[in-house]
Amino acid sequence: MAAPALARCMARTGVLPLGQAWGRAPRLPPSPLPAQRRAFSNNKVLVELDESAGVATMKFKSPPVNSLSLDFLTEFCISLEKLENDRACRGVILTSAVPKIFSSGLDITEMCGKSTEHYAEFWRAVQEMWLRLYSSNMVTVAAVNGSSPAGGCLIALTCDYRIMAENPKFSIGLNEAQLGIVAPFWFKDTFVNVVGHRVAESSLQLGSLHSAPEAHRIGLVDELVPEEKLKDRATAVMQQWLALPDHARQLTKTMMRKAVLDRLVAHREEDVQNFISFISKESIQKSLRMYMEMLKKKKS
Numbered sequence: 672m673a674a675p676a677l678a679r680c681m682a683r684t685g686v687l688p689l690g691q692a693w694g695r696a697p698r699l700p701p702s703p704l705p706a707q708r709r710a711f712s713n714n715k716v717l718v719e720l721d722e723s724a725g726v727a728t729m730k731f732k733s734p735p736v737n738s739l740s741l742d743f744l745t746e747f748c749i750s751l752e753k754l755e756n757d758r759a760c761r762g763v764i765l766t767s768a769v770p771k772i773f774s775s776g777l778d779i780t781e782m783c784g785k786s787t788e789h790y791a792e793f794w795r796a797v798q799e800m801w802l803r804l805y806s807s808n809m810v811t812v813a814a815v816n817g818s819s820p821a822g823g824c825l826i827a828l829t830c831d832y833r834i835m836a837e838n839p840k841f842s843i844g845l846n847e848a849q850l851g852i853v854a855p856f857w858f859k860d861t862f863v864n865v866v867g868h869r870v871a872e873s874s875l876q877l878g879s880l881h882s883a884p885e886a887h888r889i890g891l892v893d894e895l896v897p898e899e900k901l902k903d904r905a906t907a908v909m910q911q912w913l914a915l916p917d918h919a920r921q922l923t924k925t926m927m928r929k930a931v932l933d934r935l936v937a938h939r940e941e942d943v944q945n946f947i948s949f950i951s952k953e954s955i956q957k958s959l960r961m962y963m964e965m966l967k968k969k970k971s
């Protein structure tokens with residue numbers, strides 16, 4: 672099914688028609704076949720699977736800034752679902768193929784001047800991405816090789832472990848307040864689970880974008896490495912996590928994340944309606960338009 676058709680299906684049903692994000696059987700170790708590498712790609716995400724290691728790398732490739740458009744979100748979910756159902760894959764490293772940018776967050780143009788139906792479709796896709804990634808049975812490691820505001824930061828927070836490249840130009844954080852919008856409760860819950868309530872409270876209210884050292888200091892990222900070592904370090908961390916039996920790790924992950932996941936699952940439609948009423952307000956539309964203009968002016 673093509674991405675737009677899948678997106679329509681997600682809009683109707685609220686889920687991808689590929690399988691279930693819930694109640695999956697525990698993953699089994701990969702079969703002892705000869706070492707093999709596979710790659711598949713769509714317009715937005717490049718996936719390389721090293722079957723001998725049981726590890727895939729998902730590279731975001733949606734220039735200029737890997738914004739999370741409806742197409743991107745749909746293709747991201749399709750790629751993740753494929754890996755989730757692949758017995759040869761036990762872990763996934765998320766990174767970017769676009770220099771200097773991990774992801775610029777939700778595509779603001781999807782939230783400006785569109786119909787109610789479009790907002791509903793878009794928001795269900797954002798929810799789906801988070802539900803699938805946060806509940807993934809695989810080990811998920813974010814190799815943050817560029818700036819990562821808002822929804823980009825959410826992707827990193829949703830992983831099991833975050834490694835960021837030490838580059839003074841890169842920043843990361845949930846900066847929604849700077850755009851005049853409010854981070855949804857499940858963005859906030861994910862953030863609190865990583866950095867704790869006090870840090871999350873001030874960072875969210877200020878819409879802070881943290882430099883890499885600051886992000887490390889507050890626990891937003893687990894470690895910093897020189898850019899050229901990021902890939903190797905992500906692979907080493909992955910090996911460490913995969914050394915444990917899958918079932919024990921998966922059950923522990925579920926135990927730690929269940930309450931936060933259940934909260935969105937129980938209030939999914941209400942959350943869509945909240946998003947629509949919030950984003951449709953003229954004052955919010957004006958803030959978003961001004962923010963986009965500011966981004967453009969910054970260039971000239």
Ligand SMILES: CCCCC/C=C\C/C=C\C=C\CC(=O)SCCNC(=O)CCNC(=O)[C@H](O)C(C)(C)COP(=O)(O)OP(=O)(O)OC[C@H]1O[C@@H](n2cnc3c(N)ncnc32)[C@H](O)[C@@H]1OP(=O)(O)O
Nearest residue numbers: 735738775776777778779780818820821822853946949966
């Ligand atoms: C009480 C009820 C509550 C209910 C709440 C419900 C919902 C809340 C709603 C939404 C939540 C949203 C979360 C988000 O993710 S919002 C997105 C936030 N993102 C940002 O703030 C990032 C903005 N971008 C940047 O800071 C820079 O672009 C960046 C540092 C990423 C890269 O800088 P660089 O200098 O390399 O590139 P630019 O020249 O700035 O950008 C190139 C090009 O891309 C366009 N662009 C950038 N970011 C986005 C984006 N997020 N969406 C769409 N387009 C983007 C930018 O405008 C340039 O375009 P052009 O000028 O070349 O046409």
